[in-house]
Amino acid sequence: MTFYTQRAIKDILENRFLNAVTIVTIALSVLIISAFGLFFLNAQDMFNAWKKGVRIMVYLVPGTSDAQRLDTRYRLQTISGIQSIRFISKDDALELMKERMRRQTSLLDNLRENPLPDAFEVTLVTESNSPEKIEFLSQRIEGLPSVSEVEYGQQWIERFANFFNLFKLAGYGMGAMFFMATVFIAANTIRLVLYSRREEIHIMRLVGATDNFIKVPFYLEGLIQGFSGSLIGLGILYTAFSAIGTQFEQTLSAEMVSIRFFSMGVCAAITGGGMTTGLLGSFFSLKQFVKE
Amino acid sequence: MTSIAEEGAVIRMFHVHKRYGAKQALVDATLDIAKNEFLFISGPSGAGKSTLLKLLYLAEPVSEGQILVDGMNLSRISRRRIPLLRRKFGIIFQDYKLIPTRTVYENVALVLEARGKKRSLVEKKVKSVLRVVGMEDRLTAHPPSLSGGEQQRVAVHVP
Ligand SMILES: Nc1ncnc2c1ncn2[C@@H]1O[C@H](COP(=O)(O)OP(=O)(O)OP(=O)(O)O)[C@@H](O)[C@H]1O
Numbered sequence: 469m470t471f472y473t474q475r476a477i478k479d480i481l482e483n484r485f486l487n488a489v490t491i492v493t494i495a496l497s498v499l500i501i502s503a504f505g506l507f508f509l510n511a512q513d514m515f516n517a518w519k520k521g522v523r524i525m526v527y528l529v530p531g532t533s534d535a536q537r538l539d540t541r542y543r544l545q546t547i548s549g550i551q552s553i554r555f556i557s558k559d560d561a562l563e564l565m566k567e568r569m570r571r572q573t574s575l576l577d578n579l580r581e582n583p584l585p586d587a588f589e590v591t592l593v594t595e596s597n598s599p600e601k602i603e604f605l606s607q608r609i610e611g612l613p614s615v616s617e618v619e620y621g622q623q624w625i626e627r628f629a630n631f632f633n634l635f636k637l638a639g640y641g642m643g644a645m646f647f648m649a650t651v652f653i654a655a656n657t658i659r660l661v662l663y664s665r666r667e668e669i670h671i672m673r674l675v676g677a678t679d680n681f682i683k684v685p686f687y688l689e690g691l692i693q694g695f696s697g698s699l700i701g702l703g704i705l706y707t708a709f710s711a712i713g714t715q716f717e718q719t720l721s722a723e724m725v726s727i728r729f730f731s732m733g734v735c736a737a738i739t740g741g742g743m744t745t746g747l748l749g750s751f752f753s754l755k756q757f758v759k760e
Numbered sequence: 761m762t763s764i765a766e767e768g769a770v771i772r773m774f775h776v777h778k779r780y781g782a783k784q785a786l787v788d789a790t791l792d793i794a795k796n797e798f799l800f801i802s803g804p805s806g807a808g809k810s811t812l813l814k815l816l817y818l819a820e821p822v823s824e825g826q827i828l829v830d831g832m833n834l835s836r837i838s839r840r841r842i843p844l845l846r847r848k849f850g851i852i853f854q855d856y857k858l859i860p861t862r863t864v865y866e867n868v869a870l871v872l873e874a875r876g877k878k879r880s881l882v883e884k885k886v887k888s889v890l891r892v893v894g895m896e897d898r899l900t901a902h903p904p905s906l907s908g909g910e911q912q913r914v915a916v917h918v919p
Pocket residue numbers: 780783784785803804805806807808809810811812854
């Protein structure tokens with residue numbers, strides 16, 4: 469085996485240009501597909517976090533008295549499907565806003581009076597998380613006295629869910645296309661290497677080389693191309709990811725979102741995919757070559 | 761051609777014909793070659809001498825007739841066993857079949873490696889073979905820089 473590996477490496481070094489083309493192609497494909505996947509992974513993380521915390525903001529009519537407010541709260545408590553109710557006074561809301569928009573505090577400081585309404589923040593039990601349930605609950609809440617407006621992000625969640633599915637489908641389609649194109653290019657470079665070696669291969673055959681003796685180094689060559697291509701692709705992606713991560717670190721932490729890279733397992737799977745690509749490339753070109 | 765019909769024949773040909781398309785290269789050749797027999801085949805250029813040899817190690821398929829080599833029937837041999845057949849032959853090709861981009865050492869080593877010899881053995885064997893033919897000081901030369909006779913000496917493959 470070490471002998472075959474040595475021959476494969478020697479072959480790669482002797483056909484540096486061809487191999488570089490294949491490796492760069494594989495690296496680019498891995499980079500593009502992985503970048504897509506990474507974006508999707510993080511977007512889904514955020515989406516899930518957001519979805520989990522579905523809450524309904526219940527804004528009260530301006531000038532609602534404490535008694536009226538307690539009454540509304542009591543009525544809210546009788547509605548089933550609601551998990552928690554938290555009162556956010558308009559002063560609390562303003563404080564919160566000032567905290568979030570620290571850079572624009574001067575703007576808020578100049579306000580003569582607080583324009584925000586008092587509100588209840590209502591979270592739902594998990595079973596009430598379906599679009600229909602939320603719609604129904606918010607309509608019931610809207611009918612309560614002293615309630616001026618009910619707000620929830622469900623429309624957006626639905627729209628995003630549809631978008632995500634589309635995105636996923638496009639990703640799979642694109643992945644399949646890149647995979648095939650890369651196999652094709654890898655097959656062609658191996659074919660060129662085979663062509664430049666045809667004399668040698670013919671002689672080896674005549675003096676009694678087995679099929680495996682001739683083929684295995686080319687399979688290894690494909691595997692090595694796939695392996696190095698994947699590593700390069702992932703390496704570039706990771707570098708870019710880290711750079712973007714530090715760039716937006718502050719914004720991201722202010723929004724309470726964290727982004728993450730692929731796990732080791734996923735990286736290994738991607739590398740495996742790259743190696744499969746190289747192997748398939750060798751397989752197809754050898755199949756054709758042996759036929760000739 | 762000499763032919764010694766004998767039970768212990770290593771190579772036997774029965775009514776062998778070889779056609780290259782419409783061209784008849786070999787017509788009804790029958791011969792037995794015994795173990796340790798030393799045989800010349802002579803004839804004018806284009807008579808079919810090289811063709812006869814090519815049939816023996818299956819560089820070319822037989823058109824008609826049967827060939828037995830060491831008990832193997834060449835018309836029935838499986839693709840997988842062809843290398844085993846070829847390893848029984850030591851051949852100096854008429855055109856030497858040296859790879860111009862490989863050194864003398866690599867050319868000889870390739871044959872041994874192709875036959876599945878261990879690497880430690882290959883190194884020893886290549887050096888000893890090249891010493892026998894007097895090419896031990898041209899290990900790193902490439903075939904195009906050798907004279908015709910030197911190329912021929914490198915082409916001597918010892919199985
Ligand atoms: N691959 C081929 N395709 C078509 N015709 C061929 C092929 N190989 C050989 N021949 C023809 O078959 C005949 C026998 O060729 P072969 O090479 O066996 O001759 P030879 O006896 O070895 O000659 P020489 O002494 O010149 O080497 C020749 O007429 C040659 O032109």
